[in-house]
Amino acid sequence: MSSSVSVANQHGMAVVTIDNPPVNALSFHVRKPLYEALTALRDDPATRAIVIACAGRTFAAGADITEFGKPVEQPELRAIVALLETIAKPTVAAIHGTALGGGLELALGCHFRVADLGAKLGLPEVKLGLLPGGGGTVRLPRLVGAAKALGMIVSGAPISAEEAKAAGLADAVVDGDLLAEAVRFAGEMARRGGPFVPVRNRNDRLAGTDLSTFDAQAAELARKARGLEAPLACAEAVHNAITLPFDEALAAERQLFLRLVSGDQSRAQRHLFFAEREAAKIPGKDLQKRRIVRVGIIGAGTMGGGIAMAFANGGFPVTLLETGDEALQRGLAMIEKNYAVSVSRGTLTEEARQQRLSLFKGSTDHADLADCDLIIEAVFEDMAVKKQVFGKLDAVAKPGAILATNTSYLDVDAIADSTSRPRDVLGMHFFSPANVMKLLEIVRAEKTAPEVLATVADLARRIGKVAVVVGVCHGFVGNRMLSARGAENEFLLLEGATPAQVDKAFTDFGWPMGPFQMGDLAGLDIGWRNRKARGQTAVIADTLCEQGRFGQKTGRGWYRYDSGSRDPVADPEIDALIRAKAAELGVAQREIGADEIIERTLYPLVNEGAKILEEGIAARASDIDVVWVNGYGFPIGKGGPMFWAGLEGAGRIVERLEYWHAQTGRAIFEPAPLLKRFAETGSWIASG
Ligand code: 3H9
Secondary structure (H helix, E strand, O other), rough: OOOOOEEEEEEOOEEEEEOOOOOOOHHHHHHHHHHHHHHHHHOOOOOOEEEEEEEEOOOOOOOOOOOOOOOOOOOOOHHHHHOOOOOOOEEEEEEOEEEHOOOOOOOHHOOOOEEEEOOEEOOOHHHHOOOOOOOOHHHHHHHOOHHHHHHHHHHHHOHHHHHHHHOOOOEEEEEEHHHHHHHHHHHHHHHOOOOOOOOHOOOHHHHHHOOHHHHHHHHHHHOOOOOOHHHHHHHHHHHHHOOOOHHHHHHHHHHHHHHHHHHHHHHHHHHHHHHHHHHHHOOOOOOOOOOOOOOEEEOHHHHHHHHHHHHHHHHEEEEEOOOHHHHHHHHHHHHHHHHHHHHOOOOOOOOHHHHHOOEEEEOHHHHHOOOOOOOOOOOOOOOOHHHHHHHHHHOOOOOOOOOHHHHHHOOOHHHHHHOHHHEEEEEEEOOOOOOOOOOEEEEEOOOOHHHHHHHHHOOOOHHOEEEEEEOOOOOHHHHHHHHHHOOHHHHHHHOOOOOOHHHHHHHOOOOOHHHHHHHHHHHHHHHHHHHHHHOOOHHHHHHHOOOOOOOOHOOOOOEOOOOOOOOOOOHHHHHHHHHHHHHOOOOOOOOHHHHHHHHHHHHHHHHHHHHHHOOOOOOOOHHHHHHHHHHOOOHHHHHHHHHHHHHHHHHHHHHHHHHHHHHHHHHHOOOOOOHHHHHHHHHOOOOO
16 A cells, blocks of 8 residues: 555455546556555455546546656556456446546556546547557557547547447446446446456457558548657557557557657657646746636637637637627628538537527627626737727726737737736737637736736636747747748748748648748738838738739739649749849849758747747747747647757757858847857756
8 A cells, every 4th residue: 555556445346546646647656556456456365346446636647757768667557457457356447537548558457447427538648749558559449449449549539438438448437426336337247257358358349340441541640640750650559459469569569659759759749748737837826816707809800709719619708899880790700600610510519509609799889898807909900009999998997807919019018008007908819710729828018917917827728728928029929930930031032942942841841831831821911011011021022912912812822723722833933033033133043952941940940939038038948839839830749949959959050040140141040149058058048
């Protein structure tokens, strides 16, 4: 017995309870006493059945991720599962909360699984760049069939208790006292008598697998993996489960696991797992939060509508305000259409659609915002307009209401100071489409009250956002770094690269698309308008816009698009235009390789991140990674720009930045002192 594992044995029914808060991870200090307890119960003639349960809020949520990368201490999880399979008396896992990863693998070592109605069961290892390494790839297909197992393991998405029951993973679902029912179930099995067949020997669900259908399904998943190794390893392991004898498939799973766990991609994905949780730790997080019941949104355009949907999806009643009835009706109609599309795709029930729509109240009168506890403006990106809106808000919002701006660039301090209550003001920078994108930059203004920040951070979690607190500067963390990433784009073209070459360098790196494809998708006129407002120019992009080439929406941009298609087709007209501009400006053209493209776009990205850290705009390097992975598509297998800097070699980055700085004299290439320090010490910490 230990504090992490206890055994209660009544009338031969043993209940082994794991107690390792917060999520009952299967750390060494759990595995050792668990192994000992199970060995003793196996050998105890008075014990007739064994139930494994967990204390606290969940069944074991997996192996202890903090132990990866360190020497494995015995007994390993695999040894515990193997031990379970030597027990002749019935073994039952009593599952509540989430049985994930190694937790589910432990349950798969039992003869039976009894799940609470609200439980979720899954193998999410792929999200950490891994595959289930405790026999999950070999045992799960034996219970649910190869196709279902492949889907669960490659997606990492958990399934409900009822789905688990229907699939053959759970033997019973309990709506009530889980432990009592699991003990009753175990007793019943003991009375019926064995032999009880361990999962490893149940081959009937696998026997009928059509290998060619399976391989086609696996190939489709491989296509979507975009350079990530783990999904492919998952598919290979399940393939092995079908084709190899159990022990050989198990050994092969082990080899794949060892390869992945020591690789950069899994290190990067584990870094992101902890980075997201770190980002939530903000000063004042335990302060008393303000009560948020109703949320007001000003502006029913794409952004405002998306933000409103994000809150309605989180169960909040929303007041949506527009200047006129026509714009309001257009906004509400768009929201209705979006929900209808979700219903037609099967991702939302008709009942949920109606429930969400019932949360919306449209208005054209600012006075209707008086009962809102949080008001977010999502109007035109212009300081004068924003100040006017905040002036009106100041007059109507109730005392204590939080006032937020969705600005993506503007000075939140100046906006706050235009009100009589700057302590209540902050930025909430959502990403489009706001009801889908997970990232939220919470912009802490100079006078924002700590409990306002804590309230909004808590709220973000409640509506399913990954929130990162950032400071005030032009573009905050994400857009400021995006400007640095894109600063060389036109120079690269003028010097001889084509848009397709630049985009390919990005997609080969693992981005979902390159900057020119992205521009065509978003609409080139947006950047054009912004440049004009700021008196800036971009020789090639401006010419495209003057020709009406706004991207996908006009069928032509950096690429051509055949009618109805979103597939970019390289356009010789663009290549000719670039050549002509280069000649006009006297820029000599040459071959530009992928390495140079990465150096001149992603090294400045990292460099700007270092400057942002130095200035205290972001609190941690890992916060920047969270922003870039969740908001801008930075490949998860590389862990975000600041983590990737370590993989790439910060010394090399500094050296090449210095080279490009000498060549061009441009400030984006001047290495930040913190980047140089990182190259020397391996630490992103700004001081000390
Ligand atoms: C695996 O099992 C491999 C095996 O196949 C093979 C082995 C050989 N380990 O998320 P939360 C911490 S791989 C260590 O905020 P929630 C987390 O960092 C694993 N720590 O709570 C945080 O710490 P802090 C497969 C863990 O209620 C605290 O617990 N399993 C682990 O929002 C609370 O976490 C997974 O991938 C862990 N496994 O969500 C599941 N899990 O407070 C990973 C959590 O210091 N976990 N922590 O910041 C989750 O998905 C969520 O934590 C869960 C709870 C849904 C369980």
